[in-house]
Amino acid sequence: MKDNVIVRFDNVSKSFNNTNVIKDISLDIYEGEFITFLGPSGCGKTTLLRMVSGLEKVSSGKVFIDNKDVTNVDPTKREVNTIFQNFALFPKMTVKDNITFGLRMKKENPKEIEKRCKEVIKLVKLEGFENRYPSELSGGQQQRVAIARGVIMNPKVLLLDESLCSLDLKLKKSMQVELKRIQKKLGITFIYVTHAQDEALSMSDRIAIINNGVIEQLGTPSDIYISPKTVFVADFIGEANIVDGKVISQKDDNLTLSILNNYKINIKTSEVFKKDEIVKVIIRPEDVKISPNTLTNAINGKITDFIYGGENTKLIIKIDDNNSLKSSVTDEERYSVGKNVYIKFEEKYIVALRK
Amino acid sequence: MKNNFFKNLLLILVFIFLFLPIIVLIIYSFNSSQMNILFEGFTLKWYKELFNNTDLIESFINTFLVAISSTAISTIIGTISAYGLYKYDFPFKKIINGLIYIPIVIPEIVLGISLLSVYTLMKLELSLMTIILSHIAFSIPFVIVSVRTTLTKETITYEEAARDLGASNYRVFKDIVLPTIMPGVISGATLAFTLSLDDVVISYFTAGPGSNTLPLYIYSMIKTGITPDVNALTSIILIITFIILLSLVIIQSRKIRKEAI
Incomplete structure (x- = not known):
């Protein structure tokens, strides 16, 4: 699966009115994968997606689809289809006319259109809704029509532009499960754009974290969560405590750091740091282990906030006037605001990054 | 209760004020007297006479010729202009957008005089053609403004979606853009049609010999007195308009009922 490159960005840049929104991005996307462009709004992720569909022209660099240079190819001639943010279903057409629009534009033979339409309607589970108008459908059904309208074209790549954002949580x-099912069944490459990290983590094979027009990190969801390469990524994906640390010593991949007023931790790292170097230390809330009982060699803190969250509860623990830590616990009944707690860390998941 | 009485009275008065002239006009078209002063007896002779008054019939035909052709042309030009002004960026776009309102707001008499001087300058002979040209000129801004209200951000997204699905520029316009802006196009065309139909001032300046329109013909009769066959003709026009409006309302309400089910 990982050999066949379906979309390639080759040193692609884009500027609008002299501001660079995409800065020299190169990226290979493989056939059949579900890749997500994740980033805050205005980071350039949608622009990058629109360069695949051709609705946005590149300022410099090249875009390849299935080994063909499509940099100057019109969107009507590219074998990719888009599912737009608000679905962009044609309001004056029925579900069926919406879905068959692309094939009708290609002047496909009517029998073939009919057959393929039946197939995709079955795929997205919309039987019986063929003659309704988009305004008569719920958000989820509209989403399904949009998917059907794209996949009926047998695109090489399906582009999804924040397609789930307008739906309610449930x-x-x-739809996340549904999208994944459709993608598996069809084996088409999906490029998904979102600012919601939970969507990215749950659906993607790979995630490209984009910030200020560059890819900050590219990897599998667990890669990105467990070993973020930059402070931005650590902060953007999941929750993180980011504290300053000072390097005490390093022996091969064992790094000893002092954090939070000379508390010593030992972590694993592949980077080489200098002695006394100041680093950023990333600690996930679930790796901040707390106990109401006195522990030796632990940090002492006081609970200032209690944020109940169902399966796990977040506690904000004040260490001193300048430092607080977030901790995620499942035994929240043992704690309350104002209580003193003792903190230790699950050190193997702690990451140290250069500033 | 008392309050209600006054409310209803006011309503009745307003309606009388609005419709009394029209009712009087219809009644007088059946008046046997030549003068529009006293009702002297019922007759249909003005309707007969109407068809013998070739001047009146000719000006009636001219009016519709002008209205239909100027509406058709100005709707096409106006729709395309509104779409172009909306979609494309070019230098001075803002200025052009503002200039569109000038023909709408300047007094008709100024527009009439300036059109006349343009035709004289270009040595265009005044005829029905010049009336049509003038009506096209003042209708286009109305069409543009009315079509523009129906062009929204979504129109761009629909267009992009259609292009993404492989639709050519022509198909994008015909299948996607036109249906969404249709309400604006229809209201623009209706506006252009009514404006052309009852225009006196601009037609007065740009009409040539032998190219009388109905409003001009009636206007010229003021000096000699309006004959009752004009009443007959306007009554016929009124009834036709009423039938068209009524059928539109019926179609509309049927549509709404259908959607409700």
Whole structure:
């Protein structure tokens, strides 16, 4: 699966009115994968997606689809299709006319259109809705029509532009499963754009984190969560405590750091740091282990906030006037605001990054 | 209760004020007297006479010829202009957008005089053609403004979606853009048609010999007195308009009922 490159960005840049929104991005996307462009709004992720569909021209660099240079190819001639943010279903056409629009534009033979239309309607589970108008459908059904309208074209790549954002939470969760099912079944490459990290983590094979027009990190969801390469990525994906640390010593990949007023931790790293170097230390809330009982060799803190969250509860623990830590616990009944706690860390997941 | 009485009275008065002239006009078209002053007896002779008054019939035909052709042309030009002004960026776009309102706001008499001087300058002979040209000129801005209200951000997205699915520029316009802006196009065309139909001032300046329109013909009769066959003709026009409006309302309400089910 990982050999065949379907979309290639080759040193692609884009500027609008002298501001660079995409800065020299090169990226290979493989056949059949579900890749997500994740980033805050205005980071350039949608622009990057629109360069694949051709709705946005590149300022410099090249775009390849299936080994063909499509940099100057019109969107009507590219074998990719887009599912737009608000679905962009044609309001004056029925579900069926919407879905068959692309094939009708290609002047496909009517029998073939009919057959393929039946197939995709079955795929997205919309039987019986063929003659409705988009305004008569719920958000989830509209989403399904949009998917059907794209996949009926047998595109090489399906582009999804924040396609789940307008749905409510429950529907979003079920559409995530649904999207993944459709993608597996068809084996088409999906490029998904979102600013919601939970969507990215749950659906993607790979995630490209984009910030200020560059790819900050590219990797599998667990890669990105467990070993973020930059402070931005650590902060953007999941929750993180980011504290300053000072390098005490390093022996091969064992790094000893002092954090939070000379508390010593030992972590694993592949980077080489200098002695006394100041680094950023990333600690996930679930790796901040707390106990109401006195522990030796632990940091002492006081609970200032209690954020109940169902399966796990977040506690904000004040260490001193300048430092607080977030901790995620499942035994929240043992804690309350104002209580003193003792903190230790799950050190193997802690990451140290150069500033 | 008392309050209600006054409310209803006011309503009745307003309606009388609006419709009394029209009712009087219809009644007088059946008046046997030559003068529009006293009702002297019922007759249909003005309707008969109407068809013998070739001047009146000719000006009636001219009016519709002008209205239909100027509406058709100005709707096409106006729709395309509105779409172009909306979609494309070019230098001075803002200025052009503002200039569109000038023909709408300047007094008709100024527009009439300036059109006349343009035709004289270009040595165009005044005829029905010059009336049509003038009506096209003042209708286009109305069409543009009315079409523009229906062009929204979504139109661009629909267009992009259509292009993404392989639709050519022509198909994008015909299948996607036109249906979404249709309400604006229809209201623009209706506006252009009515404006052309009852225009006196601009037609007065740009009409040539032998190219009388109905409003001009009636206007010229003021000096000699309006004959009742004009009443007959306007009554016929009124009834036709009423039938068209009524059928539109019926179609509309059927559509709404259908959508409700």
